[in-house]
Amino acid sequence: MSKKFETQAINDEILDKLSLKNRYNFLNNNLMQVLTPDQFNFLKSVQRFCMRFEKKNDITHGPDEDIYDWVPAFGKKGYITRQHNFDFIDVDYKEWGLAYDFMRNLAIDLFDPQFAMGGGATVLAINPVYEHHDGVPVRQEALKDMITGQSPGAILITEPERGSDAVHMLTTCDEQDDGSFLLNGTKIYNTNAPKSEWVVAYATAEKNNGKTMAQFLINTNWEGFDVDRVNIPWVPKLY
Template identity: 30%
Template sequence: MLKRNFTEEQVMFRDAYRKFLHEEIAPYMEGWREAGIVDRQAFRKAGEMGFLMVWPEEQYGGLGDDDFRFEQIIIEENQYALTGDWYTTLHSRLVGPYLKRFGTEEQLQRFLPDCVRGDTILAIAMTEPDAGSDLAGMRATAIDQGDHYLLNGSKTFISNGINADLVIVAAKTDPVNNPRQIGLFLVERGMEGFERGRNLKKMGKKAQDTAELFFNNVRIPKANVLGDPTRGFSHLMEALAEERLIAATEFIAAAQKAFDLTLEFVRERKMFGRSLADFQNSQFKLAELRAELDMQQVYIDHCVAAVNEGSLTAVDAAKAKLVTSELLCKVVDEGVQLHGGSGYMDEYPISRMYTDARVTRIYAGTSEVMKILISRDFLQQDFKPFVDRL
């Protein structure tokens, strides 16, 4: 594979984070999967080591380095260590930056230091039972009452839903006159009328707590409005490119891990007096996957460079999310097949990776929605041959 571009500091960061996962996270993952939730101490330990949030300025407790490659390393190492159920990036780089982009200085000072330390765990609540990829279909409302907003509605499939202390909730602020007008609201643990439902049982990612949230006349003070309460939809769209790059970075890393597990297995497994790796079928299957993995890794690394430059488009991120999720599902499926009966047993990691992977073609926008976004982009433009676009 072509050489990847990380700084010396980032290489040292990777070594330290890999050691942290090996010592503080990996030994407890099985217990957390059985419990259906990660112990809050995992967030605090990561915060103590400076691994939870890298980007916040030093005045808020972070390192003040917004280079996405630090989060890329965290995402990759979690997949390589099989600790991806602990979705620390959801807290650190998916939800946290909403505070940076749209928060007031008072909100940053009030919330960020505890988020960096891991004392406050973050979640974001957009999805509803009848509104997933189509955010305009949401029914939750937040009505201006003068000195506060009154929040009502429910959300579902919310990651970190049980652990979260601070939830960014999307709700309509003028449902009668402008049903597409959405605001974002900071809902804190303990607010009257804010309740959590079940910790939902899922096909995969067992240690990630995923919950229903309910809001019954929750009074949201104006100090907890995030950004412009009439421009929440735009706020969400502004963050989507990086969010989908986060997903794509996770998916390609998981696919790399699944390939390694499969390659190791076929080298050791014997059949008819030969290793599975000696059979042409195994070689051709793995060669095809190896080529696709290397090609997509290059694209993801280019997208990382683009997000650091501020030039990553929503369409380019949608392409990354689409192809990496589809490839991951292909790699784990081939991995199970090449493992044979062993691939169906949970004692082999490929089995768990297979069930974990299925949701990747759904969350952060389904594969079908990604295809709509990509096709709209080229269909709405005047046609130009590829050579004329260079």
């Protein structure tokens, strides 16, 4: 094994036994009795992709790798989410639903936990747009971009002075004469936001009044959206 970091705390013999293939074998031995053949085959297909992707790209899961570079490849294979088949945006997955999405996530989490966490944040942005797209073209465009890995997604709830309290937010939304909304406020710790083209922001018509809360799909290229990265030491590869 190539030593790319300053200090190696575990010897090569043990590291070899902690390979992605061996970790997957351990998982599969515990799951094969409780999964249907179709579910188990889907799990193994995601695992095979992860192992080949790791080998092809010489991934070491070290601190200098940009996990967001991997998103398009996983999106192209349909491994961002399998909660729905998404047939209305010309994706139409054959294996979908809670069990398949859980298998997808298990395989990716063992591949790289921080990458899986970033994918989870994208799914949190996908869910409200899926439930409320209403056939609106821009919403379907955002869905397809996030589902197919063209862009990560982010959900903007947490605020510096309110935490993740979606009921007592300070970010406001004011309806304009033309029917659009003007949002004002500050969010923080919104996983993927600096890397995302699409985000879903929570805001209220009145500060601290959760009964007036609404969700807004935002293209981060729009005027007035400003974002900086907040470094979190225990997830150094996430933005």
